[in-house]
Amino acid sequence: MYYKKTSIWKNIDWLTILLYIIMVTAGWFSICGASYEYDSVSLFDLSGRPGSQLMWIGLSFVLVFIVLMLDADFYGVFAYLIYGGMLILLIATIFLAPDIKGSRSWLVIGSLQMQPAEFAKFATALALAKFMGAYGFKFATFKNFSLCLVLIMLPMFCILLQKETGSALVYLAFFLVLYREGMSGYVLMAGISAVAFFVISMKYSDVMVGITPLGELIVLCIIQAITVFLATTVYKLRDKLHVKVLLGATAATYPAAFIVSLFIPVNFALVTLGLLGATCCYLIFLTIKNWVWHYVLIFLFVLVAVGFLFSVDYVFDEVLEPHQQMRIKVSLGLEDDPSGAGYNVNQSIIAIGSGGLLGRGFLNGTQTKLKYVPEQDTDFIFCTVGEEQGFVGSILVLILFTILIVRLIILSEKQKTAFARIYGYSVAAIFFFHLFINIGMVIGLTPVIGIPLPFFSYGGSSLWGFTILLFVFLRMDATRKER
Amino acid sequence: MATNAKYTFENRRFIISGAIILIVFIFIIRLFYLQVIENEYKAFADSNAFLKKALYPSRGMIYDRNGKLLVYNQPAYDVMLIMREVKPFDTLDFCHTVGITKEQFVKRIADIKNRRLNPGYSSYVPQTFMNQLSAKDYGVLQEKLYKFPGFYIQNRTIREYEYPNAAHVLGNIGEVNKRDIERDNYYVQSDYSGRSGVERSYEDVLRGEKGVEILLRDAHGRIKGKYEDGKHDVAPVSGKNLTLSLDMELQAYGEQLMRNKLGSIIMIEPSTGEILCMVSTPTYNPNMLVGRQRGKNHALLEGNPLKPLYDRAIMAGYPPGSTFKPAMGLIFLQEGIITPETMYSCGHGYPVLGGKPACHGHYSPLNLVAAIATSCNAFFCWGLRDMIDNRKRYPNVQDGLDVWRNHMLSMGYGRPLGLDLPGERGGSIPTSKMYDKLYSGRWSSSTIISNAIGQGEVLATPLQMCNLAATIANRGYFYTPHVVKSIENGELASQYTQKNSPTIEARHYAHLAEGMRNAVIGGTCRRVALPDIAVCGKTGTSETVHGKDHSIFIGFAPYEKPEVAISVFVENAGFGATYAAPIAKLMLQKYLKGEIQDSDKYLEDFIINTAIMPRNVL
Structure with a gap:
């Protein structure tokens, strides 16, 4: 290969670096706000969290330098080695790590603690990119797809065994990459639907409205x-009459059921099930009449989806013991810490809501400073932003992340090698997953899954993990122009 | 096909980017709702974080008219506890230290936790465990406090009374009840407020303004310091001091004279309406109702059959007897029933009703001045008859009586005068409606004749009787009586600085003053006469169904330029001249001369050592 030896500093994507610096700085200020004690030591004292975070940030710049100085090919060549080494580290961690708050994910060396799971994301992304980026890779074969799954699932499984459910779930982000690389949209949809159905039916499993189980009704x-x-849209019913029949029947069912419910109790879930049945019958009728096999697929979808819903319900309610149900709910963040139902999210929403439009000002937030918000400098760091910087600060952070992720996607698409593109997408997907779950959690939209907000949450492992993840891609991107 | 597929996959970047932007957009909407639309979260956060601690002002002090300190504050110590911080400790040692039994301790803890008795209970917030620890117990507890985690001592102040006198006027303070808190949101549970006397009527002035200290409380209820270094704290404003019009020496002397007697002495400065002394006996030492023994002592006083808590001077309605006659005379003059020269006859009683009401031996016929001096009953019966039975004056008897009643009301009878003490009663002046009901509309002066001599349906408080004396002393006006002379940095209510003029023209008063002067010179109350002071007076002997007659005296002195008006009321002591008049003589000397003349020392001893108490008590 021929290399045009130009300076890396000329080719590197400075916009991303700028975003990185802004976010790390904003993150540090948030940590100051979150861990500030009224009677406390200086912000720069290394024994305090702002001080040590400052140290992590300083060291991560060193890390950036090292990552950028290494040859871009290094990552491709050693991808599997890094992946293998990381797997060993993850497995070792299961046995070596002490129990910290119920999780065995921290390796303790002297006074230092390290969480290998944060670095495993990078290794997995490299390995996946290497595997899928190989010349002549065909995604459509069952063997290849299965091997991709294995690559993703192995570290995920190890982390699950470390009882770090949140970090393990992050690996689901790779399915977005698989989708980009040709995985059927139905698989992604099915996956997302399955998770959504599962979460919704669990979350509302005990909620009854009248005689209607709310979870089942929603699903x-x-x-x-x-x-x-x-x-109506994807398979385009040709005859407008059929569209009208379908929409009309759906729209008419609920008012009718509502009127009936005024006189006798109505289980709306059963009504919806009946409606689904009727819709399926109608589609079968159309299938036979028009001989269009697409409708059979829709029919199958309904069958699988409803079957999934009821089997989840059945397994959960009938097979599992109550304490097992609780454990699943807690680990999914559906049920809060049993000692105080909803306490954490409630306090986190109060913190964010109390910020108002412009916030209460730096170091003036009370919710976070007085420890009403749990984990206020790690997983719930966004509360500090919401409380002290208000709506304006909050959307600025969201916009920064959006620009970063979209920028990563744009850069990925520009890559000349599939390896770099897939790796870039992995980085974007991981950032997105963290953003979605973490901020969704603190504003009460997603389950409480303890994963950090990149560059904002306190912690060296997480900061370094994301830094390496990001800058390895920037290194690859810088090479793009060299070739 | 392959290129087509690749093209399709490339387009997936738009789907992915779109999904990401959609989710961020949803988050922004959610944040907009939480932070901009919904406003209640800030209040939630504040109620989480801010512990507003009240800072109590010191209560205003009370002085007498000569600047003597009467009521002040002394430190007291409340034992507080924060349930959440309590750890196992030596309960027995604790109980021993603060002087309670184990059972009391257990009950008190249960009471604190009982949300029905203590609605504001929270295990994070200090709760009052015990009130007003003595200084001695405080000292011992302070040393051992480290052994009892969760227990704290809060400094408070309680009232201290310098003199054992004037309990009814000064009043006392006690813990606010539920109704007080509902009525005035200034108060919270376990605050103190005036319960009676000046303490109650001048509560707003004395209490000052509470301050507030905003403390930061963390999720575990621990205090993390002051919010913004106390920038938003409000310092308490001390209560204002009061100067009473009372002369404490005079008050104490009055209480001494009234020892073992039921009744009251009131002295008013006519030129201002200031009350110089207001004795009501039996009384009690105001220090009894201070501190932890307050509840017990209050019950004790309440259970006393002589009702020491009852302020006879302003609450009791007595028949005023002959002290009512000057008021009758004034109305007759004003209505033109009589002139100063009008003579009525008296034959040891009121001739119209066959000598009833009876009268004592004096010459006849006689005019108003003489009738006041000799306290002739018949004169005033004639007057009432000429007033309300004469159809040329008023169309009917009802109208006549109503005219009479309105004059009485204007002189301060039949209604509370508006004294600045709580609980003042108005006595009673009958209405025509009342008699219409009682006698089915068929009645005349003869039916109600005893009212003419201060008996019958007429009732007056000793304060009202004294007020009549003050009005006559002023020759036609009075200031609403009041016990507070001045408020530090404040003004008295306007009603105490404005003259009240009864519906009687001023020119008529001279005759009554003359009559009352004559009563002292050569009439019914010669015993009041002082060698160098022109005392004016009117005795009264009011009949009661409860035992012996009440002994009453009203008067003022000196005759010209009066300095003081007085009323003395001794329950069941017989003739007015026997007890009330001598007591008045001693009080007047005490106030006007500062000492008792030697010739009256024996009288002083006699009065002090005489007990006139209901038989069932003695």
Whole structure:
């Protein structure tokens, strides 16, 4: 190969570096806000969290330098080695790590603590990119797809064994990469639907409205909506009459059921199930009449989705013991810490809500400073932003992340090698997953899954993990122009 | 196909980017709702973080008219506890230290935790365990406090009374009840407020303004310091000091004279309406109702059959007897029923009703001045008859009586005068409606004749009787009586600085003053006469169904330029001249001359050592 030897500093994507510096700085100020004690030591004291975070940030600049100085090919060549080494480290961690708050994910060396899971993301992304980026890789074969799954699932499984459910779930982000590289959209949809159905039906499993189980009703309504959507738009019913029949029947069912419910109790979940059944019958009728096999797929979707819903319900309610149910709910963040139901998220929402438009000002937040918000400098760091910087500060942070992720996608698409593109997408997907779960959690939209907000949450492992993840891609990107 | 597929996959970047932007957009909407639309979260956060601690002002002090300190504050120590911080400790040692039993301790803890008794209970917030620890117990507890985690001592102040006198006027303070808190949101549970006397009527002035200290409280209830270094704290404003119009020496002397007697002495400075002394006996030492023994002592006083808590001077409605006659005379003059020269006859009683009410031996016929001096009953019966039975004056008897009643009201009878003490009663002046009801509309002066001589349906408080004396002393006006002379940096309510003029023209008063002067010179109350002071007076002997007659005296002195008006009321002591008049003589000397003349020393001893108490008590 021929290399145009130009300076890396000329080719590197300075916009991303600028975003990185802004976020790390904003993150440090947030940590100051979150860990500030009224009677405390100086912000720069190494024994305090702001001080040590400052040290991590300083060291991460060193790390950036090292990452950029290494040859871009280094990462491709050693991808599997790094992956293998990381797997060994992850497995070793399961046995070596002491129990810290119920999780065995921290390796303790002297006074230093390190969480290998944070670095495993980078290794997995490299290995996946290497595997899928190989010349002549065909995604459509069962063997290749399965091997991809194995690459993703192995570290995920190890981390699950470390009882770090949150960090393990991050690996689901790779499915977004697989989708970009040709995995069927149905698989992604099915996966997302399955997770959504599972979460919704669990979250509302005990909530009854009248005699209607709320969780089942919501899921069934979503299935019905998807069915109608697929039938009317994706597979384009040719005859407008059929569209009207489908939409009309759906729209008419609920008012009718509501009127009936005024006189006798109505289980709306059963009503929706009936509606789904009727819709399926109608589609089968159309299949036979028009001989269009697409409708059978929709019918199958309904069958699988409803089957999934009820089997989840059945397994969860009938097979599992109550304490097992609770454990699953807690680990999914659906049920809060049993000592105070909803306490954490509630306090986190109060913190963010109390910020108002412009916030209470740097170091003036009370919710975070007085420890009403749990984990206020790690997983719930965004509360400090919301409380002290208000709506304006919060959306600025969201916009910074959005620009970063979209920039990563744009850069990925520009890559000349599949390896670099897939790796870039992995980075973007991981950042997105963290953003989605972490901020969704603190504003009460997603389950409470303890994963950090990149560059904001306190902690050396997480900061270094994300820094390496990001800058390895920037190194690859800088090489793009060299070739 | 392959290129087509690749093209399709490339387009997936738009789907992925779109999904990401959509989710960020949803987050922004959610944040907009939480931070901009919904406003309640800031209040939630504040109630989490801020512990607003009240800073109590020192209560205003009370002085007498000569600047003597009467009521002040002394430190007291409340034992507080924060339930959450309590750790196992030696309960027995604790109980021993603060002087309670184990059972009391257990009950008190249960009471604190009982949300029905203590609605504001929170295990994070200091709760009052015990009130007003003595200085001695405080000292011992302070030393051992480290052994009892969760227990704290809060400094408070309680009232201290310098003199054992004037309990009814000074009043006392006690813990606020539920109703007080509902009525005035200034108060919170376990605050103190005036319960009676000046302490109650001048509560707003004496209490000052509470301050507030905003402390930061963390999620575990621990105090983390002051919010913004106390920038938002408000310092308490001390209560204002009061100067009473009372002369404490005079008050104490009055209480001494009234020892073992039921009744009251009131002295008013006519030119201002200031009350110089207001004795009501039996009384009690105001220090009894201070501190932890307050509840017990209050119950004790309440259970006393002589009702020491009852302020006879302003609450008790007595028949005023002959002290009512000057008021009758004034109305007759004003209405033109009589002139100063009008003579009425008296034959040891009121001739119209066959000598009833009876009268004592004096010459007849006689005019108003003489009738006041000799306290002739018949004269005033004639007057009432000429007033309300004469159809040329008023169309009917009802109208006549109502005219009479309105004059009485204007002189301060039949209604509370508006004294600046709580609980003042108005006595009673009958209405025509009342008699219409009682006698089915068929009645005349003869039916109600005893009212003419201060008996019957007429009732007056000793304060009202004294007020009549003050009005006559002023020759036609009075200031609403009041016990507070001045408020530090404040003004008295306007009602105490404005003259009240009864509906009687001023020119008529001279005759009554003359009559009262004559009563002292050569009439019914010669015993009041002082060699160098022109005392004016009117005795009264009011009949009661409860035992012997009440002995009453009203008067003022000197005759010209009066300095003081007085009323003395001794329950069941017989003739007015026997007890009330001598007591008045001693009080007047004490106030006007500062000492008792030697010739009256024996009288002083006699009065002090005489007990006139209901038989069932003695």
